[in-house]
Amino acid sequence: MTAAAERQNDHSLRRIRLLLALRLALRDLRGGFAGFTIFLICLALGTGAIGTVNSLSEAIQDGIARDGKVLLGGDAEASLIHQRATAEQRAYLASSGEVSEVATLRAMARKPDGGGQALVDLKAVDNAYPLYGTLSFEEGSLTAVRREEGLAVDRTILDQLQIGIGDKLTLGSALTRGQHSGGADYRAKNCHLMNVHN
Numbered sequence: 009m010t011a012a013a014e015r016q017n018d019h020s021l022r023r024i025r026l027l028l029a030l031r032l033a034l035r036d037l038r039g040g041f042a043g044f045t046i047f048l049i050c051l052a053l054g055t056g057a058i059g060t061v062n063s064l065s066e067a068i069q070d071g072i073a074r075d076g077k078v079l080l081g082g083d084a085e086a087s088l089i090h091q092r093a094t095a096e097q098r099a100y101l102a103s104s105g106e107v108s109e110v111a112t113l114r115a116m117a118r119k120p121d122g123g124g125q126a127l128v129d130l131k132a133v134d135n136a137y138p139l140y141g142t143l144s145f146e147e148g149s150l151t152a153v154r155r156e157e158g159l160a161v162d163r164t165i166l167d168q169l170q171i172g173i174g175d176k177l178t179l180g181s182a183l184t185r186g187q188h189s190g191g192a193d194y195r196a197k198n199c200h201l202m203n204v205h206n
Contacts, residue, residue: 078141108136
């Protein structure tokens with residue numbers, strides 16, 4: 009066999025293989041086009057989900073960058089567990105700027121007659137709170153809470169204990185009067201705000 013004949017034979021073999029591959033591909037597409045459609049739909053959904061997560065992440069990061077001070081109530085937060093800051097620690101923090109002290113804990117709120125109780129998240133603040141932003145109430149004010157040694161209460165707790173604004177409420181052994189907070193600036197749904205006493 010000559011080189012020219014081998015080349016022609018090789019060319020014919022390639023052509024037959026290409027035709028066979030094309031025929032198999034067309035046969036596969038005829039029977040499996042629905043599977044290819046599902047693949048394309050999954051690809052589009054995956055791309056859309058990734059795009060949505062990225063834009064939500066960017067929106068959250070932008071919001072925190074823009075309103076971080078107001079959300080946090082300051083530039084930075086330092087926390088201790090089950091203890092107050094010492095005088096040295098407070099002096100160190102105060103050397104960097106204005107400082108506000110906040111204490112948080114869980115407590116049992118009760119009606120004075122013992123008729124109802126609810127587990128609540130308690131947030132006690134000092135007179136400098138909040139360092140940034142404002143704290144608004146549906147009824148009453150932070151000044152009234154501080155002046156009357158009262159308590160700002162979320163509406164859900166007032167409804168749960170069946171008490172109203174100005175009614176007395178027991179937290180542990182302390183007796184205080186409630187004002188409706190409107191739920192502003194709280195991390196927990198059943199959070200209550202009261203004044204920190206040294």
